[in-house]
Each structure stands twice: as C-alpha cells, then as structure tokens.
Amino acid sequence: MARVVAGLATSHVPAIGAAMDLGKTKESYWKPLFDGYEPARKWLADLNPDVIIMVYNDHGSAFSLEVIPTFAIGVAEKFLPADEGWGPRPVPAVHGHPGLAWHLAESLILNEFDMTIVNEMTVDHGLTVPLSIACGEQKNWPCPVIPLSVNVVQYPPPTGKRCFDLGRAIRKSVKTYDKDLKVVVFGTGGMSHQLHGERAGLINSEFDKNFLADLTRNPQRLIELPHIEYVREAGAEGIEMVMWLVMRGALDENAVEIYQHYHVPASNTATGLMILENQPLTV
C-alpha cells in the first residue's frame, strides 16, 4: 500500500534557482538562506521517498491566460523545464509517475475534485525551484515527481478550505494505490510578497511567522482565512500560500513538525520552509 509519510512546504522564488544555476550560493546575500536548506536536504535524502507529489503553481508558462485550470495533474512520463525568458533552467528533466498520477486523477475526480488531466506540459520555477531547494544540485532528480498545479495567478483561486480538502482527498487516494510507495507531498509558493503596484516589495514577517506557527497545530485558522486577508496582509502573491494547505491536508492531524526555516529577503520575497512528518503507524 502506498502512503503519504511526510510533507515539505517551501517558497519557490526564481532567484533562488538562478543563484544555484549561477554558482552564487556561497555569496553573503545567499549563504544564510542556503545554510538553512542543508538540514532539509539531508532529511529528504535520508527519507529517500519513492514519489513526490508537487503541489505548485504555473506562472503563465505551461498555461497561458487562454486556459487556466484551477487544479491540474500531470500524468506524463516526463516534464521538461520551461523557458521563462532566459532559456530553460539547466536542471534535470522531471520524470513523472503515470501509474500513481492516473490513480490520483481517477480517485480525485470520482471524489468530486474535477482535476484537469495534463498529458504534456513544461514545468516552470514553481516546480523546479522547490526541487532544487530540497534536493540540491543533481544530475537526476532522486525520484519521480507528479506535478499538481493550482491556479493562484488569476482571480479567483480556490479557497484555503478547498485546498486543504484536496490534500485530504490526496491522502485518501494514495492509501488506495496498491504499490508499496513512500510518498512525500510538497506545498510550495509564498511567503509574503507582492511583485507589482504601489505595495511592490511588501513583506510581513509577523503574518508569515503566525502562518508557520499555526500550520501544524492550528490549520483551522488558516483554512478559514479569506483571500482578501492573504492579499491585504501577505501581498498579492502571498495568496500562493494556500498551496501549503494542500500539503497540510495530505498529512495526518497529529503530524509533527521536523524543521522550519524562515529568511528575509530572497529577491522580493520572504522565504519559508517547513517539514512535517506523519507519526509511524503503531499497529
């Protein structure tokens, strides 16, 4: 039986990927951020998952404004890094897991989450930067990755509650896949940031730290936060944080926090990383 064993949530700032690709991670601006990633990389390498379900958002790369799926799942064998204007990132291709991805598509849709099924797409910084953060520089990513995208770029995004409930449905679906797989669910995006307009550069560390503090033990407060509260407090792009709630929903109520890292700034953004683990089965 497959099972979700852990979750990792992290920001996906493109400049973090660029700092790695351009060999700048030891520079004084970047070093404190990357030092904080070391324990997470070690944790993931030790855990050695069989599959990652990557809950992320596309930024107009695979999905233009012509078609915007609220929730989409990639069922392909392979996803290439997108060209976001500077050429594709020099990172490995992402290998999917069509078996589990089709099982998820089927059971989520039959469970009334109407996923868009994606047979072909590229993956942008929303997916590749979290992989770089959690896995470091690699010739090949350590395991297959199932892209699960959430619309947070065009109003209206799904509610926090819908995202949390999607996580619950993912947890249930994984449990009914009949192969013995250790699955880690990633939630990505955030933390507070706004990239445009009069409030460009906005960072709200108090909001971010309260979000980090409540994610494990008091997710109900976050589930109930309306969009306008994210936008007001965490900036227009702070809404990306609803994707962390998919990860939280995919984990058990009594999941334990293993690690947390918060750093300001990376580019225009406050960055956060959190690891949660389910308690081992006692029976």
Ligand code: DHB
């Ligand atoms: C930045 C952050 C993002 O989440 C993003 O998608 C693009 C840019 C930034 O801080 O530069």
Ligand code: FE
């Ligand atoms: Fe983003």
